[in-house]
Amino acid sequence: MLLEKLELMSSRLSKLKKNSVRTDFFSASKKYFFVAVFVTLALTLMLSSVAVSAEPQSRRVAVVLFNFQNDNSQPYTADYARNMVFGTISSYYNEISYGKLSLEGDVFGWYTIPYPSTSCQYTGWANAADAKVAESGTSLAGYDNVIYVFPRTTACGWTGLGQVGGKRLWDNGRLTLGIVGHEFGHNLGIDHSNTLRCYNNGVTVSMSGDCKEVGYTDPYDIMGSGTFSTNYAAHMSMFHKGAMGWLEASNTKTVTASGTYTIEANEVQTAGVQSLRIPITDGKYAGKYYYIEFRQPYGFDDYFRFRDTPASKGVSIRIAPDYARFTQTFMIDTTPETLSFEDAPLLVGRTFSDGKISITPLAINGRS
Ligand SMILES: [Zn+2]
Numbered sequence: 001m002l003l004e005k006l007e008l009m010s011s012r013l014s015k016l017k018k019n020s021v022r023t024d025f026f027s028a029s030k031k032y033f034f035v036a037v038f039v040t041l042a043l044t045l046m047l048s049s050v051a052v053s054a055e056p057q058s059r060r061v062a063v064v065l066f067n068f069q070n071d072n073s074q075p076y077t078a079d080y081a082r083n084m085v086f087g088t089i090s091s092y093y094n095e096i097s098y099g100k101l102s103l104e105g106d107v108f109g110w111y112t113i114p115y116p117s118t119s120c121q122y123t124g125w126a127n128a129a130d131a132k133v134a135e136s137g138t139s140l141a142g143y144d145n146v147i148y149v150f151p152r153t154t155a156c157g158w159t160g161l162g163q164v165g166g167k168r169l170w171d172n173g174r175l176t177l178g179i180v181g182h183e184f185g186h187n188l189g190i191d192h193s194n195t196l197r198c199y200n201n202g203v204t205v206s207m208s209g210d211c212k213e214v215g216y217t218d219p220y221d222i223m224g225s226g227t228f229s230t231n232y233a234a235h236m237s238m239f240h241k242g243a244m245g246w247l248e249a250s251n252t253k254t255v256t257a258s259g260t261y262t263i264e265a266n267e268v269q270t271a272g273v274q275s276l277r278i279p280i281t282d283g284k285y286a287g288k289y290y291y292i293e294f295r296q297p298y299g300f301d302d303y304f305r306f307r308d309t310p311a312s313k314g315v316s317i318r319i320a321p322d323y324a325r326f327t328q329t330f331m332i333d334t335t336p337e338t339l340s341f342e343d344a345p346l347l348v349g350r351t352f353s354d355g356k357i358s359i360t361p362l363a364i365n366g367r368s
Contacts, residue, residue, distance in 0.1 A: 054245030178227025
């Protein structure tokens with residue numbers, strides 16, 4: 001049975017600043033930066049499996065443009081949709097998968113379906129749109145994914161909707177990388193990127209036995225709130241990349257002893273360690289790991305430079321299980337005294353500790 005995740009991204013997304021951005025996605029400096037991380041462990045650890053790398057694949061995607069009996073508007077041209085999905089979004093997935101996933105396919109429509117837009121009958125709409133494509137002599141059966149695009153309607157309380165591990169996704173009047181890229185991630189099976197708000201006697205702290213999980217608020221992952229503009233969105237975390245099979249075995253290191261470790265930035269393919277993880281042995285998250293990663297303003301993360309983001313000045317720490325299954329991630333807020341999660345990453349020189357494990361980024365090398 002397919003699950004469907006309802007999205008309520010519109011209100012938060014509309015609050016994001018609409019800066020002008022560069023559209024040369026791959027012009028960012030390829031100069032490598034590393035961060036050295038000092039980890040102290042007061043526990044016994046076991047080794048576990050690492051990711052198995054997937055073969056490169058291309059997904060066949062149909063984009064179906066339709067409108068309604070009461071709204072015949074066509075907010076995008078077929079060329080715009082083609083460029084967004086098979087240009088920008090395909091480039092995004094190709095980059096974040098280190099060349100292992102791209103999108104190819106066709107755009108159909110516009111069609112006017114025999115439904116009004118006044119109630120959110122998205123399954124009926126999709127079936128009617130499929131019938132219109134069939135009338136034109138094409139079957140959608142051979143496509144891995146179908147993206148349904150229609151004029152914005154307030155009848156649907158979401159901007160994007162995607163079947164988790166399924167074929168269909170719906171875009172409610174905002175055909176952008178942030179919306180469609182996120183929902184496409186759900187189609188691939190990927191779950192949300194969240195944060196933790198933890199309390200100790202009513203005071204917010206980084207980690208405690210009293211943590212609330214805050215839905216898709218991770219600002220540094222497209223599966224959270226990591227979108228910036230029509231053409232920019234954050235890379236996925238190393239956990240999601242590992243779960244997708246996009247990492248080589250050498251990219252993940254499971255820490256089994258205290259020491260100093262060096263990790264390379266998430267965004268660029270390397271044989272080095274990009275995902276450093278420490279097993280958690282106690283409490284609610286026992287059996288999971290702290291995943292430590294480092295971000296730089298490369299490629300689709302290039303927008304970080306406009307925001308001088310903390311993610312590129314230290315390490316991000318997320319809780320997730322082994323890569324063997326798709327699930328949600330939970331980012332730790334290392335500055336819990338502020339309500340914002342933008343400052344969740346652990347800056348160089350600061351220390352996160354849960355009482356047994358402590359993590360301190362020592363230095364970012366290569367800075368000129
Ligand atoms: Zn979602």
